[in-house]
Amino acid sequence: MDFDALIIGGGACGLMCAVQAGFLGKRTLILERNAQVGAKILISGGGRCNYTNLNTSANNFISANPHFVKSALSQWTVNDTISFFESYGIYGAEKTLGQLFPESNKAKDIVQVFISLCQQLAQKIYVNSTVTDVQKAADGFEVFYEQGSKKQSIKVPKVVFASGGLPIAKMGATDFALRMAKKMALQIEKTAPALVPLTITGNQQSFFANLSGNAIFSRVSLPHISFEENILFTHWGLSGPAILQISSYWRPGDILEIDLLPKNNIIDLIEAERKINGKKSLGVFLTRFYTKKFVEALANEIPLPKNLASLSKTELQTIHQLFHHFKVKPAGDKGYDKAEVMRGGVSTDELSSKTLESKQVAGLYFGGECVDVTGWLGGYNFQWAWASGFVIAQHI
Structure with a gap:
């Protein structure tokens, strides 16, 4: 099958990226190592999913470059997040300090929106698929992955790393995005557990x-x-x-x-x-x-x-x-097993703040938690994930 881009990771950033790309008529393939997409969404907020924060600004994020998030947050605002979910029947209930939860208090409702939209928009999702390597090819990239005992590869023009960070290994967290970034000579800001x-x-x-x-x-x-x-x-x-x-x-x-x-x-x-x-x-x-x-x-x-x-x-x-x-x-x-997010990650110096594309490797994008952008507790990290997924979708 021909895809405009391959997305590594079916979490908040990857799912939003696939859906927004679908709205633009682009075809994507998500490779997700877990048996289902949205694993961290499902456990967030005790299974209720604090999906954004009404008070979001660049001041609520930690990064070596505190201005980096401004472009993405202006391209996809909190109001955009609210309107997007309302379009699919999810209305927010405000809790303390601007935190927004679905009125149903069910994180699975958030995940279901993306699963349904991916089906409607013909975006492919392969679960139980572990990406093992990404190699630059003449006309894009070759991505190697395993489905069970089956080793496969696929050639695509663009690759999106939305594979998260190190927290909660049992939910499928790995340092894969960081390892691939290093392999491609991209700078990494020192990582550590955060919100821990x-x-x-x-x-x-x-x-x-x-x-x-x-x-x-x-x-x-x-x-x-x-x-x-x-x-x-x-x-x-x-x-x-x-x-x-x-x-x-x-x-x-x-x-x-x-x-x-x-x-x-x-x-x-x-x-x-x-x-x-x-x-x-x-x-x-x-x-x-x-x-x-x-x-x-x-x-x-x-x-x-x-x-x-x-x-x-x-x-x-x-x-x-x-x-x-x-x-x-x-x-x-x-440690990472009790941390909600990771601090550090792929250096923002390596990425365009407007597109989240690598400055050194054309066609390579990084979004969500693997980037050196760490939000406060209370829905800020989800807002960054939605925003970065949206921004990448505009350019793949």
Whole structure:
């Protein structure tokens, strides 16, 4: 069969690319290594799929070139995403911080839109197909792949890498796009897990284990950025939305500062309570804001049995420091199996921001997670995937 392009990977970027190419009368073939397309879409947001974010801008992405995403995000906007899915019966329900989920809360509805459209537009999908090599040919590329024990190859004029990054190997994630990019002498920005829980070891570990299971609205900060959302204490360290967000910026050795009561000043609250009931113990007072389990875990840090009226200046300073400037030095992260996305990837210096075509290898395109563009938690990575798939489709 004659195809205008071969797309490696049937995830968000690859599926959007195939559909948009189909709208333009182009024929594509998706090679997907899993038994079905959209594997990561199906598990995203706990199976509900946070498919975009109303607040999307270039500021919500991490890249060696922070301006790179602007072209794609302007060619395919959040409104375009919303209109596209509404056209096929999927209406968004806004949750916190601009996050948009299908009203049905079913990620499979998103995937079904693409499967149906690929069928209607005669876009081919081969599942259980693992691409093993891509070689430059005189009139395009030869792509080698395996279907079961069967080794095959196909010649195509253009190739799109939409094969994702390293997170969640059990969902079919590999470094294939990065390996092929390196083979073709393209520069790679150093990769690492992103949107990932952080681990605590050493003398702080037992303290965190005692706090395990507590979720607290907090502000988590590094010198240049902070996020206000829930954090979750676990027996191995820290998780929750604010931690996942900051993890994309965290580097080994960095110290996080956590404000456990970002909307108030703990000392002002104590002073106000003193006037009403100075005999109340600090421990009882703190249960207004935190679980009893969390408060009890602080017994070695602050004088919980003492009544508010008798707290000394030094003790108040200790309390203030603990709740507003809680410092922690993570030992590491939980790795790619627990990461939602990958940081780094094919360098944006290698790609045209307008077309996402390789500057060095004509006819070679990279989109989605394998590119050095990493979105915040909350639908931003999907918006980049849809946008990059759309942009590539215009040019293949």
